Every structure is written in structure tokens, then in C-alpha cells.
Amino acid sequence: MVRIAIVLLGLLTRAEELSCRGRCNLLMLRAAGAACQCTKSCVQSGSCCQDYHSLCAPSDQEISQWPSGADSFKTVKTVTIGNVSMEASATCPSFGPAWVSILVPEWVPVQVEQERKMFLYLPAGVRKAPLWFAFHGTNQHADTFVSWTGLGKFAAENGIALVALQGMKSSYYNNLTRFNVGANSERISPDGPKDVEFVQLVLQTILQLPCIDKDRVYCTGYSNGGRFCSRLASQMSEHFAAIAPVSGLRYPFKNNATRAVPTLAFHGDADPINPFYGHGGPYWKISVPRALQLWAKFNGCRWSSNAPMFFDVPHDHMSMALYDECHSGATAKLLKLHGAGHQWPGCKHGIPGLGKVSAIDGNKMIHAFFDSKTLSSSVRQEYPHLI
């Protein structure tokens, strides 16, 4: 009898957890053994957790204990990120660049495999460091991607926390190693790796470090990774202050973003893989300028009913299209790199067979763009339904 009751109780608790989690768009992560709870960001974005009171019913006392911002995490002594534990001081501890292995908890439905890996770098001694997510292209590896693009060195020189997630090799993508993004920035297969959920888990975990500025979380990526940033802009717009896809800008359909997302895209006009003017593979139909215009419309930019106009930037061998006067300063900008192929702008050694490398310093330009965009309170004020 007692045993049956325990089993039943277990099932009920499990069901409640699942419904809580479902209601919260998977953002309601909880530590093993802890009570089901909504995170602050989750409660704030009205799209989820609307009825969390009836579902999760935390006591008032519990609510008052919830942290009101990164500062209040100061009481935490150590933070565990995957298989490493580090001190949670106000400034970033020294960590990486090194691999971290994350054992995805059972209740996050990351199928296929429970162990995921990422490359992490923290800028020792920095307070309120921006956090860049960087996603590699198809069949690349996070560590070589970080060195190929120079992003690792750049992060170290500029006090940036960098996390490069490792994509998974999956039979859902013909055994290619990549992130789960297909046509129109939607997931390629409902049964493939749950990469968005993985990003949510990683972000939630890293944000426990008080030295990370949660208002300055960004996404950049190359090719498949750039397309995945376009997907994250749709699925996690409340967390990403801006995105910068390289050779991979897409406009998600349907775009589920709940705020305007500042966008900076780089694209070679001689890209042999993802053609600048569109009409490529099944996942690459619309042109890059068209994808930009759709983002500009979504971001409420002035003149966004007009196709992008390009202005030459002579010394840099590129031209630029810019939509500004957007909601919350969410500019949409495209750099068309003249003669460049499917490469990371400014990288030392291009990938053989994929065309020329643009000489512009892509990392520096991404940095300048990201630095001008934060998830500030003014952004939220323009979207009162989020609060």
C-alpha cells in the first residue's frame, strides 16, 4: 500500500513538473530535487507561465526568495556548469577555453543523447561580462571553429565570455554534425536533437554566474550556425539582445519573437553554398536582402516596405544595407562582401573550395554592433505585454 502510494506520488509530481515545464516554454528549469519554480524571465514574458500559480503554486515565501537580478546571486558560493564547478564571485573566475560536458537532465527532452558538450571561455576578473553564443557550421567542431574564426582570441582580448556549443551528429541530418535548423529557420526534424532547449539549459546555467550580464547575451554563428541564430532569435528573443549571422541570415517562419531583434548579417556575394540571391538548397530559398527586409519589417524599421538599398563602402570592398529608426533601436543591417565566398570575414585561412575571404575584421564589427545593443529596460517598456 505504502509502495503504491509512493509510486503514485512520484507519478503525480512528475506530471506536475511536466505541465509546469510545458507552460513555461521549457524555461522553467529547476535544480535536481528543488521545487518546481518559474524563473523571473519566464514570468516576465507573458507568453509562458500565465497560469503558473495554479500549476506550480509556489508559496509567497518562496516567491520572495527568488532572486530579483544577477546581483542577488552573490550569496551562491559555487556554480556548477556541467562537469565543472566554479566560484560565483562578482568577477568572472578564470576558466577556459576548455570543453565542458553537460549531462542534460532527464526532464529536458533532448533526445538521442543525454550528454552534450560545449567550449567555454570566461574572462577572468571581468565584472558584467557580455556572453556570446557562437555556433559552428555543418561538420565543424566548436574548438576549431573558435580558433578558425579568431573568436577565442578576440573574446580573451575584449573581456567577452564565449560559449561555443557542439552540434550533434544525427541520423536526422544524414549523419552530419550540425544544429537543428531547416527551411525557414524551423527545426529540421521534431525528433532530432533539441538544440533550442539545450541553449536554454546552458544559458540558464551560465547566468548563475553573477559576473555575466544577462542584458548582453548575443548570438553569432557561421552557415548552419548562422541559420541557427536566426532560429534562436525567433524562439528565445527575450534572451538575445542581438544576433550576427555570417553566411546564414534567414527570416524565421513563423517568427515567434516577442520583441524586435537587432540583426547584423555578413554575406559574400560569391557564396557557393548559400547564394546571396537565394534559390539554393531546400533550406535556402529567399535572398539574403529579402531576409533582411523581413527582419526590418518585423523590427518596425522605417522604410522597411522598400527593398534594401546598398551603399558602397569602397575601401572595405563591401556594400551595406541598413534599416534604422526601428523599435527599441533594433537596426537590421547587412554587409554584402564583394567577391567573398562562404567564409568567416577576416579569418586567416579560408576553407579550401569555399571562395575568397573578405579582408574586413568581422569580429570587430560584430563587437561594435553587439556593444551598442542591450536588453535594456527600455526595450521591455516598448513591449508592455512582456511584463
Ligand SMILES: *[C@@H]1O[C@H](CO)[C@@H](O)[C@H](O)[C@H]1NC(C)=O
Ligand atoms: C569535462 O568534460 C570535458 C568533455 O568531455 C572534458 O574534456 C573535461 O576534461 C571534463 N572536465 C572535468 C573537470 O571533468
Ligand SMILES: *[C@@H]1O[C@H](CO)[C@@H](O)[C@H](O)[C@H]1NC(C)=O
Ligand atoms: C548513419 O550512420 C548509421 C550508423 O553508423 C548508419 O547505419 C546509417 O546508414 C548512416 N546513414 C547515412 C544516411 O549515411
Ligand SMILES: *[C@@H]1O[C@H](CO)[C@@H](O)[C@H](O)[C@H]1NC(C)=O
Ligand atoms: C514558431 O512556433 C510555431 C508553433 O509552435 C512552430 O510551428 C514554428 O516552427 C516556430 N517557428 C520557428 C522559427 O521555430
